[in-house]
Amino acid sequence: xxxxxxxxxxxxxxLEEAQGKVLTEYLSxxxxxxxxxxxxxxxxxxLIGEGRxxxxxxxxxxxxxxxxxxxxxxxxxxxxxxxELQKMQSSSPIGEFELQDQLYLAGFRSVPEPIxxxxxxxxxxxxxxxxxxxxxxxxIDAGGQIANPKWSDLEKLVVEMHRKYNIxxxxxxxxxxxLETDEKLEPGAKLSGRLVIIDFGxxxxxxxxPSDEDYLLTIGDxxxxxxxDFANIDSLKPRRGNDQTPFTS
Amino acid sequence: xxxxxxxxxxxxxxxxxxxFSNSILNQLDELVRDTRPIIETEKGLLxxxxxxxxxxxxxxxxxxxxxxxIKSQGDDVRPRLSNIIPVNDRSFEIVVxxxxxxxxxxxxxxxxxxxxx
Numbered sequence: 232x233x234x235x236x237x238x239x240x241x242x243x244x245x246l247e248e249a250q251g252k253v254l255t256e257y258l259s260x261x262x263x264x265x266x267x268x269x270x271x272x273x274x275x276x277x278l279i280g281e282g283r284x285x286x287x288x289x290x291x292x293x294x295x296x297x298x299x300x301x302x303x304x305x306x307x308x309x310x311x312x313x314x315e316l317q318k319m320q321s322s323s324p325i326g327e328f329e330l331q332d333q334l335y336l337a338g339f340r341s342v343p344e345p346i347x348x349x350x351x352x353x354x355x356x357x358x359x360x361x362x363x364x365x366x367x368x369x370x371i372d373a374g375g376q377i378a379n380p381k382w383s384d385l386e387k388l389v390v391e392m393h394r395k396y397n398i399x400x401x402x403x404x405x406x407x408x409x410l411e412t413d414e415k416l417e418p419g420a421k422l423s424g425r426l427v428i429i430d431f432g433x434x435x436x437x438x439x440x441p442s443d444e445d446y447l448l449t450i451g452d453x454x455x456x457x458x459x460d461f462a463n464i465d466s467l468k469p470r471r472g473n474d475q476t477p478f479t480s
Numbered sequence: 481x482x483x484x485x486x487x488x489x490x491x492x493x494x495x496x497x498x499x500f501s502n503s504i505l506n507q508l509d510e511l512v513r514d515t516r517p518i519i520e521t522e523k524g525l526l527x528x529x530x531x532x533x534x535x536x537x538x539x540x541x542x543x544x545x546x547x548x549x550i551k552s553q554g555d556d557v558r559p560r561l562s563n564i565i566p567v568n569d570r571s572f573e574i575v576v577x578x579x580x581x582x583x584x585x586x587x588x589x590x591x592x593x594x595x596x597x
Binding site: 253256257258259260261262264265268292294295296297299325328331332335336344345346347348349350351360 | 499579
């Protein structure tokens, strides 16, 4: 009798030995409930983020031990070809989920803790810890600033992610870096908190990819080697004339 | 030579798949290993921590009996089946995939009392 995963489901060994009828009925009932639950979340819960590939809803309830959200991938993605999909999202939902789990499990805690990934009829739903705070984009747009941590702390975080955990995020814009804080965002606010990196949909494990095209930039006849994540966070470095950074130092 | 087909595989292709993160499963393993169950009945043991988003059940009866028990309960006390997920290769058999409230030995989910074991 096979053990372990079957098409991504982690069934118990004893369930494998259960009668087919019990299993079939149970899975059928679960499916109906999951479909209803997803519809209920989309209709009633707060939409806290939306991108090209997915929407994110808050599903925290009063007695949750931690704030929780779900990322629901757009169902039309299932009809796209692999190349088309790769232009938008290099990882599949399961790839993104596993990469985030691997990173968290290895000890990188500046990422939301993933909880589960549910898939049915081409729809994927990832439940994970919700970061309470603001994206750097929200802080910039609202005219707020970050007093602590410093920009150099963000740089250290990205260096750690690359060198220690071998992960390139590849979409490290101000919309995907959050300041976890319970302070209020208002114009002129100087916030303190903890930096958290979100949305690993374009991320890659960099082991064995020293000449990845993402790290090469062609200008005229010259090919310049660079690291996209560092180029992205460099644009957030506080310097004279840069009003597109929330960092004060 | 006749190839054998598993009846389960025929059915499973169209059903939902649920995978929990190893990070969460490891913490739930620790919960079972390091703490006492919050509720125990002849059907199993419920482990819960207010620090974790999920709870787990270590069942004492065969899994098909347990699933039948959950399915057959009345709507007033039956948890959503999508919250009762069997898992493999762990120190427990069931993940309760939703936050719980435990009051005086009773389990509440979403403002309603349910029976899990």
